[in-house]
Amino acid sequence: MxxxxxxxxxxxxxxxxxxxxxxxxxxxxxxxxxxxxxxxxxxxxxxxxxxxxxxxxxxxxESKEGLFQTVLEDAYLDIRSAEQKLHLEDLDPKGALEKLVRFTWEYYLKNPEFLTLVNSENLHRAKHLKKSEIIKVSSRKLVSLVSSILERGVTAGVFRDGVDPVQLNITIAAVGYYYLTNRFTGTIIYERDLMAKDALEQRIQFNIDTIMRLVTI
Amino acid sequence: MxxxxxxxxxxxxxxxxxxxxxxxxxxxxxxxxxxxxxxxxxxxxxxxxxxxxxxxxxxxxESKEGLFQTVLEDAYLDIRSAEQKLHLEDLDPKGALEKLVRFTWEYYLKNPEFLTLVNSENLHRAKHLKKSEIIKVSSRKLVSLVSSILERGVTAGVFRDGVDPVQLNITIAAVGYYYLTNRFTGTIIYERDLMAKDALEQRIQFNIDTIMRLVTI
DNA sequence: CAATTAACGCACTAACTAGTTACTTCTTTA
DNA sequence: TAAAGAAGTAACTAGTTAGTGCGTTAATTG
Structure with missing residues (x-):
């Protein structure tokens, strides 16, 4: 900037x-x-x-869409750079994975615009993101981050073998993203204030549990 | 109709x-x-x-928003009624849960408009759904459906105790919804065709695995 | 079958919206 | 310091857009 x-x-x-x-x-x-x-x-x-x-x-x-594209790119670059700054390679596999799940959740919580921007981009079939090469490069780093956590966990005997890092990545995002992006309809459907402090705490614990059970032997 | x-x-x-x-x-x-x-x-x-x-x-x-509200209500009523028609109470707990996960995935896959409508409604902070009483009633039935599967599973000794049915419900939706609604950005981020036949099969298997591990003792 | 009611359609408007033209003002540098 | 270039502005345009007024035609009913 x-x-x-x-x-x-x-x-x-x-x-x-x-x-x-x-x-x-x-x-x-x-x-x-x-x-x-x-x-x-x-x-x-x-x-x-x-x-x-x-x-x-x-x-x-140049145009409204040009502005949108820049906003979207900046948003992706921001989360990808924040992920790299976690230095998960310095933690043991279980600790690293838990930290990533927690970080993802908290990032979405603090940056709800990110969720809406991504939704909007998907409504437009990712036509803006398609043009961006820098996004692809920074995404690869995220996938290899999760890959290496998984590999280290398998070697250490704490994670089971054969978990697809891309599927895991998607699932880590999914369990937080869905809850937060659909918080308005969710609050009506489940007749419960999903954004109350204790509800948020319950959810992050549930998400950590979900992901840990998924990779554990 | x-x-x-x-x-x-x-x-x-x-x-x-x-x-x-x-x-x-x-x-x-x-x-x-x-x-x-x-x-x-x-x-x-x-x-x-x-x-x-x-x-x-x-x-x-009456108005564009009135039309949207009707469309949205119809969409919710359709999925809620389809869920009830699964007759999950006739299946054993594990089979019932797996069938629900599979159904949810396939419903989203066959009715992608549902995902976009829900996203749109959340962009508008659920102002249309808020007015709809019938949606609340039919949602309660879904929650009690999952509750009873969980209870039966605990009694039968196949599921662990203490899993919140609302959190489970949200998670079943999340793992399918996120993957499909973000399929356009996802295909770029993960540099993989998420909608290819084998990719879809891999995902549903992964989702079933995720949910089963979550409730198993 | 006459009268009423409901379905349907044309043509309009008032407000809005992305993008532009033509201009002024400030800052840098040869 | 003069000239060039970049930053900034107001007012405008051409095309859209949600919503309506009012008339027409088909179906229903007493």
């Missing part, structure tokens, strides 16, 4: 700041896209909330 | 058929809402695809 113009540290604050404007637009866009979806979000609203002129959006991002 | 006017069995076919028109509108609306979301769907397109006049939509359903 910090661009070419911020090299000199001691420079005076600019009134005209391209990077800051861009960042404000991206931040506002993320919120609007998450709240209303790609189709429901309004470019005028994004401009207003970013305290920028609508013209600037087209100047920096 | 069959209304008051169809009482007499031997009547002549009508050129003007309110029930048939309503049904065509609902069918077209379901497809359009599923494809584009509530915000993205176009009333004109729904009318055209239903081979009805737009005026009829407002005549029968």
């Amino acid at each position: 910090s661009g070419e113009q911020t090299e000199k540290p001691g420079r005076k604050p600019r009134i005209r700041d391209a990077e800051a404007t861009k960042a404000r637009i991206l931040d506002a866009a993320k919120k609007e896209f998450a709240k209303n979806g790609l189709g429901g979000a309004r470019v005028d609203d994004i401009a207003e909330k970013a305290k920028a002129n609508k013209r600037m959006i087209y100047h920096y991002f | 069959s209304g008051e006017q169809t009482e007499k069995p031997g009547r002549k076919p009508r050129i003007r058929d309110a029930e048939a028109t309503k049904a065509r509108i609902l069918d077209a609306a379901k497809k359009e809402f599923a494809k584009n979301g509530l915000g993205g769907a176009r009333v004109d397109d729904i009318a055209e695809k239903a081979k009805a006049n737009k005026r009829m939509i407002y005549h029968y359903f």
